[in-house]
Structure formats: C-alpha cells, structure tokens
Amino acid sequence: MSYSIGELSKKFNIAPSTLRYYEKEGLLSQVKRKASGVREFGVEDCRTLLLVDCLKQSGMSIREISQFSELMRCGDRTLPERNATLQTVTETVKENLKRQKQNLKRLRYEAWLYEKACQYGSMEKAKNLPLSAMPKKIRKVKQELDELLED
Known part of the structure; x- marks a missing residue:
C-alpha cells in the first residue's frame, strides 16, 4: 500500500509542509516518486515517519533526529548506537513525565x-x-x- 503526501498528512495529522521538510532534511530519505514526480510513501516510510514524529515529540531536535536517521541508513552495524540513543531519550521522557x-x-x-x-x-x-x-x-x-x- 502507498500513500500520497495528502493522504499521509491526513492519516497521521502531520502537515504536508512538515512531511516535505522531513524529506528535505533527510529524515525520510528513501521516498519513492511516481513518473509524474508525486511522492509515494510506502509502509516503511510510514514506520519511519511515526518514529521521527515520536522522537520529535520526545524533545529531540531535527539535527539529532537526522543523525539518528543516518545511523538507520547505515544498517545493523549501528544498532548499539541507536539503542543507546533510544534509551537516553526514554529516560529523558520519563523525567519530563514525572x-x-x-x-x-x-x-x-x-x-x-x-x-x-x-x-x-x-x-x-x-x-x-x-x-x-x-x-x-x-x-x-x-x-x-x-x-x-x-x-
């Protein structure tokens, strides 16, 4: 299943301009395009978007999320670094929640x-x-x- 930018925007309540910005910043780096140039978001793009949105809502900066996204693109060899980042963010969110x-x-x-x-x-x-x-x-x-x- 794939979604247009408008469909994705409605589905996850994220402005199309935000989706374009995330793509521009490399947070959604592998978005496919139709021959007409229209973005086509797949299931993995949606998973990534939900993670990016979660990280953003958790207080990470776009720069930090971009670094995390780069680690994701590097594959399994960066699993320990990504895990450490997520553990740190989790602790920060727990403290903020308290x-x-x-x-x-x-x-x-x-x-x-x-x-x-x-x-x-x-x-x-x-x-x-x-x-x-x-x-x-x-x-x-x-x-x-x-x-x-x-x-």
Whole structure:
C-alpha cells in the first residue's frame, strides 16, 4: 500500500509542509516518486515517519533526529548506537513525565483554590480553609507546598 503526501498528512495529522521538510532534511530519505514526480510513501516510510514524529515529540531536535536517521541508513552495524540513543531519550521522557505529573497536581490544586476563592469571593478565605475541608488529593498537594515553604 502507498500513500500520497495528502493522504499521509491526513492519516497521521502531520502537515504536508512538515512531511516535505522531513524529506528535505533527510529524515525520510528513501521516498519513492511516481513518473509524474508525486511522492509515494510506502509502509516503511510510514514506520519511519511515526518514529521521527515520536522522537520529535520526545524533545529531540531535527539535527539529532537526522543523525539518528543516518545511523538507520547505515544498517545493523549501528544498532548499539541507536539503542543507546533510544534509551537516553526514554529516560529523558520519563523525567519530563514525572515533572509534568507534578505540574498537573499543582495546577489541579491551584484551580481548586481559585474555584473556592470565586465561591467565597476572597482568595484569602480560600487559602485559609482547614485541611479537613479539602478533598484528599488537594490536601496532599497543599501539605507538600506548605512543607516546601517551611524550609
């Protein structure tokens, strides 16, 4: 099965201009073309595109992805290097995810606090609510914040 650039764009929700840019940068280097010059993306191109998009969404720069793509083109002799790169990116994503989870907790606390402030007409009243008046998850974040501020 093959896809045109428009079909691929719709299938993976990636702008055609991005697909052209990836090809220009060598991230999708083996894209075939019909006699008319129209790009024809095959299954392996799709696999590569999904990996490139994953790496990009994971924080790798185009330059880094380009280097990774070059390693892929070199074949099996670069498997250890590619594995090491993917392990590093995986750890970075895990660390970022941990931070984002903390941010989400904090944002939920702040949103709850502002909701209560709107309800009571005062931020001060909301801030001074007893812990017992807070949902368990909100209470936990409040206690963690209080501990941080005590040090």
